[in-house]
Amino acid sequence: MEFVKSFKQTKLIKYLFIALLGSILLAVSSKIKIPFYPVPMTMQTFVVLFIGVAFGWKLGLATISLYLFEGILGLPVFSGTPEKGIGIVYFTGPTMGYLVGFIIAVYLAGKFKYDENLFKTFFKLSFATSFIYLFGMLWLGNLIGWDKPIFKLGAQPFLLAELLKILIATLAIKQIKKLRKIV
Structure with a gap:
């Protein structure tokens, strides 16, 4: 019985460590801006x-939740922090919908089964990513008003870069899936 308890504690520590590493990877991906037209691209949605x-x-849900919690507490993990504010004030700003969309996207990306069909994989990853933009635009519309061109402001500038990131994830799906065996 003691062995089972020790095994469960070891497994929990492993999962906490992996979630922490994932949240750090996501924070780093939010800070690295890749020049892209018309707006710079981060690798957050890819991560x-x-x-x-x-x-x-x-x-995946635990990792994204940890990342959001870190940002809400005031750690400068979000893109644009600390320059544009930190904590709950930043979180509830224009990007909140996108950040909340990360939860749905990671859930779907983790729940889907992937096979050799790259077209289906691309579609599944695109579908998962679409919730980041859906939630982002819904929040943005409520925040700045629906009379503004929400799609043009909140999605259109990012679509080309997003398709490139989804394509990279699609082409690397076999290698990414191999990590699940380790986790």
């Missing part, structure tokens, strides 16, 4: 998909 596929939906 959200990566975490979902590599960690599975349960550990």
